[in-house]
Amino acid sequence: MKRVLLLGGVTEALAIARTLGPQHFYSLAGIGRVPTDLTCQVRVGGYGGADGLAAFIRSEGITLLIDATHPYAAQMSTHASVAASQAGIECWALRRAGWQPQVNDDWRTFADWRELTVALRPFKRPFFTLGREPLEYLHEIPAGQFWTLRTLDEHPGNSRCHIIGARGPFRLDEERALFAANDFDVLISKNSGSSATEPKLQVARERHMPVLVQARPLLPAVDREFDSVAELIERLPQHLG
Numbered sequence: 323m324k325r326v327l328l329l330g331g332v333t334e335a336l337a338i339a340r341t342l343g344p345q346h347f348y349s350l351a352g353i354g355r356v357p358t359d360l361t362c363q364v365r366v367g368g369y370g371g372a373d374g375l376a377a378f379i380r381s382e383g384i385t386l387l388i389d390a391t392h393p394y395a396a397q398m399s400t401h402a403s404v405a406a407s408q409a410g411i412e413c414w415a416l417r418r419a420g421w422q423p424q425v426n427d428d429w430r431t432f433a434d435w436r437e438l439t440v441a442l443r444p445f446k447r448p449f450f451t452l453g454r455e456p457l458e459y460l461h462e463i464p465a466g467q468f469w470t471l472r473t474l475d476e477h478p479g480n481s482r483c484h485i486i487g488a489r490g491p492f493r494l495d496e497e498r499a500l501f502a503a504n505d506f507d508v509l510i511s512k513n514s515g516s517s518a519t520e521p522k523l524q525v526a527r528e529r530h531m532p533v534l535v536q537a538r539p540l541l542p543a544v545d546r547e548f549d550s551v552a553e554l555i556e557r558l559p560q561h562l563g
Contacts, residue, residue: 324562325383329402330390332357333518334416334551338390339364341555347382351398375405386561388554389415389544394512396539403542412545412561419549420513420538421523428532435459438510441534442467449506451522452536457485470504490518497521501529510534 326346328338339348342362349365350356356366369375379387387409389402399415406413423429432438435455442448443464450456450471460483463469469483476487484504501522509526511519513535526533548554 323383324385326386326388326558326562327379327382327384328362328388328390329398330388330416331392333516334418335390337551338388338416338555338558341558347384369401369405372401372404372408375401376408379405379409379411384409385411387411387413389413390554393418393420393514393538393541394536396541399541403544406545414546414548414554415541415544416551416554417541417547417549418515420515421520424527427523427527428530429535430532431535431537433537438534438536442508442510445508445532447504447506448508448510449501449504449522450510451519452510452512470506490516492519492521494521494524497525498528501525501531506531508532508534510536512536513538 323345326342328335328342328346328348330336330338330348331350335348336357339357339360339362342348342360344361344363346362347365348360348362351368356364369378378384387402387406389399391398402415403413430441432441446466447468447470450469454473456469456471457473457477460480463482467482470486471479471483472486472488474487474489477485479485509522509531511522511533523533548557
């Protein structure tokens, strides 16, 4: 019996999971809500690195590993590639294309937090959409800056940082209202390529606002790459027979 282990979050990966039967596994890291209406088995939590993942693959008789994790989850993608090789099975990956700047967009790329802090010096009201990472630096907010962070989950923040707990998709009119109410002067974003979070870029464009974009990490080679969920779902029955 052929069995799939799908690694991912609750956007594109969930669409794939909805096509899987009860012999297959859908694996989540454990952050955020866990779907309860799926036919396939849902596993939450880590594996203990590539070796632990390979051991799970062998013990459960997995015949195909699908990496549908976030484009910035480089460590998990590396573990997936290595584990599949160790277990002697194929690894497929959903590699969503990134956004591309449009004419007159002011995009500035940064590689890490050190580069970002330098790039932020001229601004007073940055809007962070990087996930949880900025939470580690709330004690380092420079004088004269007030931060707004949007993350999946609520967090208390502090007197110089407002945190919004929210999940996409975000509507364009809602993003326009948010930017106007907070008077942001710079947007900080990963280049996720997700349509669910793309409206913020449109608002930044309308307001002639700079966007500091985190460079994408290098991801490992896999047996087959897909740039859309639809293409992957279309090919999956051929593997499962």
